[in-house]
Structure formats: C-alpha cells, structure tokens
Amino acid sequence: MDITTLAPEIILHIFSFLPYIEVYRIGAVCRSWRQMGKEHIYMSIKTRRDRVTVKIGERNKVTIELFAYSYDPINDIIEFRPRPNDRTVAPVINPPMQIHFSEWAPEELPDMVKSMSLKEQALLLFHMNYNPAIERMYDLPKRCIGRPASSCDPHYVGDKGLILSLDYVYPNVPRDEIQNPSLHYGYPAATWMPASPCIQIRWLRVTLAWVVSGMNPEVPVRQIYADRYNLLDHALARNGLCKYDPLSEPVLAHIVDADDQEQCKSPCFPTLHSHSDGNRLHGEKLPHSLLKYVNEHTHECHTRLSTLQHMLEGAGVDARVIWKYLSAKSYVIGNSCLLGPEDVVRQIQDSEDEWRMKKPSLIRKLQA
Known part of the structure; x- marks a missing residue:
C-alpha cells in the first residue's frame, strides 16, 4: 500500500500525535504531505495558543x-x-x-x-x-x-x-x-x-x-521572503548596486511594503492560488529613496554581526556559535566589548577546536 495515498483525515490524525519537528520533517515524503504538515503546524499553534x-x-x-x-x-x-x-x-x-x-x-x-x-x-x-x-x-x-x-x-x-x-x-x-x-x-x-x-x-x-x-x-x-530578496537583488544589480545590508530598515520596509499588508490581514487560510507572491515585485522599479539609501550605505553592507559571521565561516567555524560566547554577544550589541573582531573570532575558534577534540571521548562516556 502506498502511504502517500492515505486519506487526508488519516494523515492529519497521525500528525496530531507527533511533535512539530517530526511533522515538519515528514513533509519530505511528498508535496501534499508537506503542505498538510505546514498547515497542521499552524493550526496546532493557533488552537493550542x-x-x-x-x-x-x-x-x-x-x-x-x-x-x-x-x-x-x-x-x-x-x-x-x-x-x-x-x-x-x-x-x-x-x-x-x-x-x-x-x-x-x-x-x-x-x-x-x-x-x-x-x-x-x-x-x-x-x-x-x-x-x-x-x-x-x-x-x-x-x-x-x-x-x-x-x-x-x-x-x-x-x-x-x-x-x-x-x-x-x-x-x-x-x-x-x-x-x-x-x-x-x-x-x-x-x-x-x-x-x-x-x-x-x-x-x-x-x-x-x-x-x-x-x-x-x-x-x-x-x-x-526569499523570492522577494532574489527579485530585489536583481533589481539593485540592474542599477549597479550589488552590496547592501538585507536587514537594514529601508530594505525590510521594502520587503514588507503596504501592498503586502493585505496578504496576512485575514486570520483565515489563504489558498495556494489566492495570490501569486512576486507579481508585485516582478519588473518593479525600485523607489528612489531605497536606491539612494543603498547607494549611500554600500560601505555599511556588513554589520558587526555579519562581520563576525563571515570571519568565522572563513575560519571554518559554524557562525551559529556566536551567541554561545559572551565576548561575541558584547561585540555584536556594542555593549562595552574591549576585544576587536579578530580577537573575538580567535577566542571562539580556540574554544570550538578544543570542543571538537574532546567531544568524541565525552560522548563515549555518556553512552557507556
């Protein structure tokens, strides 16, 4: 029996016994399960408050x-x-x-x-x-x-x-x-x-x-909003602008502009065919204010956070470990950190290297 042909009611009933992470993973089975799983997660979050x-x-x-x-x-x-x-x-x-x-x-x-x-x-x-x-x-x-x-x-x-x-x-x-x-x-x-x-x-x-x-x-x-960011990348490139901070307020405001506010206004489910995201941005001329901002702030395309992330990735360290270290937190939020980015990265790299060496033996002890 092909489990992908099960009735939606049965599948959703099965989902109700699974944690969110497993429902999310099970979406890899097929497209219909993926869509049902996503909607199930949302409805569960909403009904369980x-x-x-x-x-x-x-x-x-x-x-x-x-x-x-x-x-x-x-x-x-x-x-x-x-x-x-x-x-x-x-x-x-x-x-x-x-x-x-x-x-x-x-x-x-x-x-x-x-x-x-x-x-x-x-x-x-x-x-x-x-x-x-x-x-x-x-x-x-x-x-x-x-x-x-x-x-x-x-x-x-x-x-x-x-x-x-x-x-x-x-x-x-x-x-x-x-x-x-x-x-x-x-x-x-x-x-x-x-x-x-x-x-x-x-x-x-x-x-x-x-x-x-x-x-x-x-x-x-x-x-x-990955598709919107891709369209923005292409639109900026047509204007000779390739570097910008994707998390700056003018960019975020453009990504979620007034036209988009209608999209999530209703608490009901939109259908997959109710609108086509991207029609609004496709071929759109960018506002002059946004072009001016990106042009004037090209040199600020890297924030303290993105600077550390790029440096860690270049050193072969998973950038997600930034928030593990107090010195990195202090540097990112500008909270009186006395270390420069190179010192912070070196400290993180040394600590992660030590953990990488000791982790196998410690895991074996836990499993003994």
Missing part, C-alpha cells in the same frame, strides 16, 4: 506575548500579533531583545553527566546545552524623533527567519509630571515635552523553519 514571547531589556525585564494570527502558505510564514490590550510595553533604554517560541527548551543532558569531573560537566553544559535560537539577541532600531506614533513610519527588526514590526510611541505628558513642578524663579512648568518612548509591537512574521529550528538546532533556517 502557543505563543512567541518578546523579551526586552537586561535580564528580560519586559515581556510581551504574541499569538498566531494568520498563515501565508506561499512563503511558509506565520504572523503573530499581541492581544489588543498588550500591544504597548513600558519605556526601556537601549535594551537587547530576545524572541522565543513557547515550545523551545534547552536540551536535557543524561544523568550520566553528574558522574563526570567538574571540567567535563562544564564543557558539556556549555556546548551541548547551547541552542542558537534561544540565545540569539537583537538590537532595537534607532528611534525616530519625538512625534506621535501616527506620524512615524513603523520600525523593523529582521533576521534570516523573521521580521518584527514595531512603533515607538511618544506620549505627551506635562513637564510637571516628570520633573519639578516649578521652573527657576518660581514660574510654573506649563509646557509639554515628549517622555521616553514606549515600544508598541505591531506584528512578528516568522518562517516555519524558524519555529522548528529552536526545537532542533540542526534544522536550517531558510531566508524569509
């Missing part, structure tokens, strides 16, 4: 929960949104940010670890407990000037598998509410001034690969 938590600030002082809202089967993207009453979080000054899916958890090591020496335990905990999806940190974008949220363009934070849209909200409060109620010479403070901005999250779009990568770091994260 699994969530994405955005953690902002040192030691995750501020958190906001996002829930599955819609699914785009063309690009394999789930959109998460906060509850209407939870959109805004308190002001935070220059914080790092982390984005976690609720089903992610560090890998549990066997009890055999306790019988090893302290040094061996430390090595195993440091390297085998590492999950790049959980440790990944993001910088918040630069704030716009103190204007009402309605007059500010949305800000974007991006990564290979996600794009986050947010606003900075500047509530106007009387100066006497945040400072001494009287100015010099006893005159009352009747003027208004913008307070520290609050963060208002609009939506988060993630690929299915991003969701399952946090459950198994071996799953590769695919580029979000």
Whole structure:
C-alpha cells in the first residue's frame, strides 16, 4: 500500500500525535504531505495558543506575548500579533531583545553527566546545552524623533527567519509630571515635552523553519521572503548596486511594503492560488529613496554581526556559535566589548577546536 495515498483525515490524525519537528520533517515524503504538515503546524499553534514571547531589556525585564494570527502558505510564514490590550510595553533604554517560541527548551543532558569531573560537566553544559535560537539577541532600531506614533513610519527588526514590526510611541505628558513642578524663579512648568518612548509591537512574521529550528538546532533556517530578496537583488544589480545590508530598515520596509499588508490581514487560510507572491515585485522599479539609501550605505553592507559571521565561516567555524560566547554577544550589541573582531573570532575558534577534540571521548562516556 502506498502511504502517500492515505486519506487526508488519516494523515492529519497521525500528525496530531507527533511533535512539530517530526511533522515538519515528514513533509519530505511528498508535496501534499508537506503542505498538510505546514498547515497542521499552524493550526496546532493557533488552537493550542502557543505563543512567541518578546523579551526586552537586561535580564528580560519586559515581556510581551504574541499569538498566531494568520498563515501565508506561499512563503511558509506565520504572523503573530499581541492581544489588543498588550500591544504597548513600558519605556526601556537601549535594551537587547530576545524572541522565543513557547515550545523551545534547552536540551536535557543524561544523568550520566553528574558522574563526570567538574571540567567535563562544564564543557558539556556549555556546548551541548547551547541552542542558537534561544540565545540569539537583537538590537532595537534607532528611534525616530519625538512625534506621535501616527506620524512615524513603523520600525523593523529582521533576521534570516523573521521580521518584527514595531512603533515607538511618544506620549505627551506635562513637564510637571516628570520633573519639578516649578521652573527657576518660581514660574510654573506649563509646557509639554515628549517622555521616553514606549515600544508598541505591531506584528512578528516568522518562517516555519524558524519555529522548528529552536526545537532542533540542526534544522536550517531558510531566508524569509526569499523570492522577494532574489527579485530585489536583481533589481539593485540592474542599477549597479550589488552590496547592501538585507536587514537594514529601508530594505525590510521594502520587503514588507503596504501592498503586502493585505496578504496576512485575514486570520483565515489563504489558498495556494489566492495570490501569486512576486507579481508585485516582478519588473518593479525600485523607489528612489531605497536606491539612494543603498547607494549611500554600500560601505555599511556588513554589520558587526555579519562581520563576525563571515570571519568565522572563513575560519571554518559554524557562525551559529556566536551567541554561545559572551565576548561575541558584547561585540555584536556594542555593549562595552574591549576585544576587536579578530580577537573575538580567535577566542571562539580556540574554544570550538578544543570542543571538537574532546567531544568524541565525552560522548563515549555518556553512552557507556
């Protein structure tokens, strides 16, 4: 019997007993299973109310929960949104940010670890407990000037598998509410001034690969909106521009521009034939503002993160280990790191080489 001919109801029933990572993998059997598996993962996330938590600030002082809202089967993207009453979080000054899916958890090591020496335990905990999806940190974008949220363009934070849209909200409060109620010479403070901005999250779009990568770091994260980025590459090349930062805000804004907002507006499933992603971008003339930005910032095509990633790859080290090391984290987010990129890469390379040499014997001890 050909299992690929099973009724969809039976297949979906089987999927209901499997973890997300196995449903994602089983899609390799055939195209129809792959599509059913992806839609099953989305519907399970939505019905089980699994969530994405955005953690902002040192030691995750501020958190906001996002829930599955819609699914785009063309690009394999789930959109998460906060509850209407939870959109805004308190002001935070220059914080790092982390984005976690609720089903992610560090890998549990066997009890055999306790019988090893302290040094061996430390090595195993440091390297085998590492999950790049959980440790990944993001910088918040630069704030716009103190204007009402309605007059500010949305800000974007991006990564290979996600794009986050947010606003900075500047509530106007009387100066006497945040400072001494009287100015010099006893005159009352009747003027208004913008307070520290609050963060208002609009939506988060993630690929299915991003969701399952946090459950198994071996799953590769695919580029979000890969077709759109390819079209953008060709359009920029026609204008003589080959280097740009794909995670810069103007580029992210172009990738998820206003026409695309309709695509994920409804929480219902779009069908595979309801629209054709790429028609909007195919043959499109790029906005002058985007061309000007890319041309003026060609020399900034590499960020601190991408610089370290390229250097590590050149040294034969998996770039995903960046978030394992405090020195690398400090360098990427600009948090008073005293080491240059070469020193950071050398430190990581030495540590990973040591782990590569000791890993086989430690694994054998665990399996003994």
